[in-house]
């Protein structure tokens with residue numbers, strides 16, 4: 150594991166409970182977003198058995214209920230945080246054919262020989278730099294079966310917005326609206342966002358997808374800076 154990977158997941162390794170508390174309060178629209186993800190997985194499930202890879206799965210707390218209503222033939226979750234994976238074991242309990250991998254997501258998708266019908270990633274890809282996002286999309290396209298789909302949940306910058314302008318807006322949103330987070334924890338979360346969030350614009354992601362031979366993304370839903378995109382191989 151490189152130092153930068155070690156650093157960018159520090160918040161999740163040391164204070165996984167902080168992210169968990171933030172998502173529980175729905176500050177990042179997990180309820181609405183995972184409602185869409187559930188619909189997409191149910192549509193796919195209705196078409197027959199599907200194999201699912203989850204990159205940056207965390208504790209899978211929000212995906213697990215979606216999987217219960219649209220059980221995949223197999224589920225592989227990948228994360229660098231051992232404590233999140235430990236919790237994921239609990240949330241996924243009772244589901245068959247699940248495997249959790251303590252690994253870098255880019256390495257995982259580049260190294261695997263398996264083919265997937267759906268690759269999902271929730272709020273993890275924005276940690277990668279632009280070159281690694283391109284590598285990730287390319288590797289995902291190569292691992293998807295024809296007609297397979299990449300479902301990407303992530304924050305995006307507005308078109309024409311610099312990273313600094315994005316951060317000013319997002320940190321303002323956190324400070325003004327994440328009212329029930331303890332001030333010390335809010336500072337910790339803001340510092341993490343400031344240091345490690347590198348969201349792209351939709352146009353940049355669409356360009357990367359084109360380069361990777363994926364079809365143009367469909368925007369399934371948008372909640373402020375938080376979006377659900379679907380790319381078909």
Ligand SMILES: C[S@@+](CC[C@H](N)C(=O)[O-])C[C@H]1O[C@@H](n2cnc3c(N)ncnc32)[C@H](O)[C@@H]1O
Nearest residue numbers: 158161205206207228229230253254271272273
């Ligand atoms: C914000 S959490 C999202 C968790 C969950 N997918 C969700 O939607 O709530 C981001 C997760 O990505 C993981 N992560 C970040 N960079 C990673 C990398 N390069 N490889 C694997 N996991 C990574 C973190 O450890 C963390 O668990």
